Amino acid sequence: MKAAGESVNTNTGKLVPAYELEWVYPVWQLRFDEKAGLIAVECREADTLQTAFSVFRAKTGELLLRDYKPAKAWWQNLAANHNGILYLQGVSAKGVGRSVGITAVSINDAQVKWQQPEFSFHSLTGNTILALSAAGESTELICLNPETGEEMGQAGSMAACPEKAASLSAEESRAIMVPQHYPAENKYFTDLKLFVQNKTGFDALYAIDYLEHKNMLALGFYRPQENKLQTYQLAVFSLTGELCLQVDLGKDLSGIGTDNFFIFQDTLILVKNKKTLLGYEV
Incomplete structure (x- = not known):
């Protein structure tokens, strides 16, 4: 380690x-x-x-x-x-x-x-x-x-x-604090998908994870890869829509999961590639 x-x-x-x-x-x-x-x-x-x-x-x-x-x-x-x-x-x-x-x-x-x-x-x-x-x-x-x-x-x-x-x-x-998970069939998924596309240029697939805290909001989403697998990406925004962070947390994924990020002790903690924890003060 x-x-x-x-x-x-x-x-x-x-x-x-x-x-x-x-x-x-x-x-x-x-x-x-x-x-x-x-x-x-x-x-x-x-x-x-x-x-x-x-x-x-x-x-x-x-x-x-x-x-x-x-x-x-x-x-x-x-x-x-x-x-x-x-x-x-x-x-x-x-x-x-x-x-x-x-x-x-x-x-x-x-x-x-x-x-x-x-x-x-x-x-x-x-x-x-x-x-x-x-x-x-x-x-x-x-x-x-x-x-x-x-x-x-x-x-x-x-x-x-x-x-x-x-x-x-x-x-x-x-x-x-853990994100709310919105699968594609959820009524809010379409609005979140549109927001992600407008702000990042990526097409979100399958599900989006949403977490809001103080003056920031975090969205975790799956975007397609050329090999028919997907990447899980996290994007963090200010409440005015400014992009503050964009980072891949997992690549070559064949399915979807949970527990990719959370907030504890006013710290946003990301689980990257299942082996790395990144901590951000928020």
């Missing part, structure tokens, strides 16, 4: 990223800690069965944890990022059945704080990990201390306390 600073230039020169973070393996998933302003990244390479975890500050790109690799890297995934700790969930070797084992890793020193091999991670509230027994089919949630992993009693069944299970994930979701 490499990190670059403000010397990175854009196509237009009107909006320059505060940072650029690039990983060797594709970005698999992200987890957010709103209070700390941190983003945890899980990168995974299916061909070589390699997995690594990193944590950085959303506003500056400062890396607090770089390419942490558990002993059994492929069989761990990122469950949560909260209060200076990464929570990793064990995955069975065949990828079927209930997940097994929870590992808590300190972001500051990349040391394992605790492990609970008998439980599987379910969710995280503000002060409690909700876990399930890794054996059997029980739906009874167990409370674990997030700092120590110690059992703190039962929380009830999953059906009886959905608000506990959903609390932190809902908080995390509210902290992130």
Whole structure:
């Protein structure tokens, strides 16, 4: 992975990223800690069965944890990022059945704080990990201390306390601004397509992603390539229609997807070619 600073230039020169973070393996998933302003990244390479975890500050790109690799890297995934700790969930070797084992890793020193091999991670509230027994089919949630992993009693069944299970994930979701996805059959697609064509000269295909924040709006769209594949491009405008940024986030695409850009901590973050994150202050 490499990190670059403000010397990175854009196509237009009107909006320059505060940072650029690039990983060797594709970005698999992200987890957010709103209070700390941190983003945890899980990168995974299916061909070589390699997995690594990193944590950085959303506003500056400062890396607090770089390419942490558990002993059994492929069989761990990122469950949560909260209060200076990464929570990793064990995955069975065949990828079927209930997940097994929870590992808590300190972001500051990349040391394992605790492990609970008998439980599987379910969710995280503000002060409690909700876990399930890794054996059997029980739906009874167990409370674990997030700092120590110690059992703190039962929380009830999953059906009886959905608000506990959903609390932190809902908080995390509210902290992130994601674009509205408008497929071609949506009534607003035609107007957005016309705007894109007038401002960029490109013909938008299939779907357009729209995100408005403060004094800017961002449009992600697919434009055709000569080989019958498509490029996903992002264009950022001021509210008066001035083009501030135009950048390709993916090429040679055969389908459409989501999660190509979002806003967190007043920072527009772009996922480019599945391996690079670009951060812009907005």
